[in-house]
Amino acid sequence: SQQGEEDPQALSIQEGENATMNCSYKTSINNLQWYRQNSGRGLVHLILIRSNEREKHSGRLRVTLDTSKKSSSLLITASRAADTASYFCATRPTGGGNKLTFGTGTQLKVEL
Amino acid sequence: NAGVMQNPRHLVRRRGQEARLRCSPMKGHSHVYWYRQLPEEGLKFMVYLQKENIIDESGMPKERFSAEFPKEGPSILRIQQVVRGDSAAYFCASSPDDWPGNIFGSGTRLTVV
Numbered sequence: 001s002q003q004g005e006e007d008p009q010a011l012s013i014q015e016g017e018n019a020t021m022n023c024s025y026k027t028s029i030n031n032l033q034w035y036r037q038n039s040g041r042g043l044v045h046l047i048l049i050r051s052n053e054r055e056k057h058s059g060r061l062r063v064t065l066d067t068s069k070k071s072s073s074l075l076i077t078a079s080r081a082a083d084t085a086s087y088f089c090a091t092r093p094t095g096g097g098n099k100l101t102f103g104t105g106t107q108l109k110v111e112l
Numbered sequence: 113n114a115g116v117m118q119n120p121r122h123l124v125r126r127r128g129q130e131a132r133l134r135c136s137p138m139k140g141h142s143h144v145y146w147y148r149q150l151p152e153e154g155l156k157f158m159v160y161l162q163k164e165n166i167i168d169e170s171g172m173p174k175e176r177f178s179a180e181f182p183k184e185g186p187s188i189l190r191i192q193q194v195v196r197g198d199s200a201a202y203f204c205a206s207s208p209d210d211w212p213g214n215i216f217g218s219g220t221r222l223t224v225v
Contacts, residue, residue: 042216102154
């Protein structure tokens with residue numbers, strides 16, 4: 001299995017509900033980032049959390065990081081139909097330069 | 113600031129031809145990365161470049177693939193003698209010196225027929 005695996009693979013919720021996605025990774029990291037990808041488009045950077053941080057907020061997004069369990073979660077509160085997209089976690093390994101290692105993604109569908 | 117610009121958006125090549133993908137990083141960004149995405153999969157790192165230098169090419173296939181980021185002009189990802197398995201979306205990203213995130217372009221979708 002690869003560095004950065006998201007869980008679940010797919011998630012379908014109603015508008016207004018919260019969506020939680022999880023990511024696990026294998027190696028030591030400098031930081032972990034979450035990206036969104038709309039179908040057929042490029043990735044959009046959502047939020048970055050450094051290895052010495054445990055929680056971070058940005059608007060309706062909340063990210064947690066547990067380095068002892070090598071896991072992170074992304075919570076989207078009060079979801080909207082426009083949040084429908086694939087969400088990827090990406091890790092920047094310690095000493096690994098600037099490249100990112102991406103997980104396989106969670107496909108989120110928010111229905112009206 | 114126009115963001116990361118990739119062209120072409122779509123590229124169709126016959127088996128055995130060459131594919132050249134271009135990427136202009138965001139203004140002020142000196143770090144360029146190329147990633148490949150197969151259908152229904154995440155992005156896989158290919159190569160990391162700074163001006164005139166390849167910093168990390170650990171994700172590049174050993175043959176047929178090359179990348180450059182010249183002093184002037186865009187970064188180029190070149191695939192020689194393309195095969196059907198090269199069909200994928202190729203994304204370029206850039207970052208500045210003082211921020212570890214990546215800003216992505218819209219990608220080039222390569223189809224080998």
